[in-house]
Structures are given as structure tokens and as C-alpha cells.
Amino acid sequence: MAMIKTVDNWRALLSIVIESKVEELKLMGYTDTTADIVWRCLKQKVWKGNPEKRLYQVVEDILHLNTHIYMSFLTIESYQQQDDLMASIQALTEHEN
Structure with missing residues (x-):
């Protein structure tokens, strides 16, 4: 019977799969893509x-992640x-006044 774990618990075993998806996305133009x-x-x-x-x-979920979902x-x-950023700027400008 296949073991069931939370996705976070599987992550350590999946670095090569995630990196494969990162490389695929980079080839599609998403050059700043990282595993995180x-x-x-x-x-x-x-x-x-x-x-x-x-x-x-x-x-399967990692490999099937499509660009529409990623772009969204x-x-x-x-x-x-x-x-x-706008909230931080507003807080700073209010503090100065």
C-alpha cells in the first residue's frame, strides 16, 4: 500500500522533480523562477x-503545473x-507628518 504524507513532508524527496519544472518554466520565459x-x-x-x-x-501535480496557473x-x-509596498510607503509618510 502506498504511503500517504502531507505535501510538505514529500518535498525533500522531490528536489529533482521541482528543478525539472523550474527549468521548463525558464525555457518558457519565466527566467526568475525558483524552486521555492x-x-x-x-x-x-x-x-x-x-x-x-x-x-x-x-x-504528477508538479509535472502538470501549467503556465496559466503559474502566471496567475x-x-x-x-x-x-x-x-x-504602498502600505509601507503610506505608513512612512504618515509617520513623517
Whole structure:
């Protein structure tokens, strides 16, 4: 019977699979892609947290991560970073007044 673990518990065994996806995304033009970004994308967009899965299911999810999902993730992250930056700027300017 196949072992079931949370996706985070499988991550240490999956570095070569994740790096394969990173290289694929880089070839498609996402040159700033890293293993951590891909993992965050999977956790937020595909798994929606840290669910329990079998190893083959996690590998399949990584290899089947498509560029539309990845691009959507990057876009949302970009907006959140801009919002964080604007909030920081606003807090600094309010503090100066």
C-alpha cells in the first residue's frame, strides 16, 4: 500500500522533480523562477494548503503545473507585493507628518 504524507513532508524527496519544472518554466520565459516560487504556487493554487497525498500524486501535480496557473500566481503575488509596498510607503509618510 502506498504511503500517504502531507505535501510538505514529500518535498525533500522531490528536489529533482521541482528543478525539472523550474527549468521548463525558464525555457518558457519565466527566467526568475525558483524552486521555492514553484512550491508556493503549487501550495496556493493547486493544493490549497498542505494536503495529504501519495508520492506519485505530488509528482504528477508538479509535472502538470501549467503556465496559466503559474502566471496567475505570479500576477497575484505581484499585486500583493505592490500593495505591501504602498502600505509601507503610506505608513512612512504618515509617520513623517
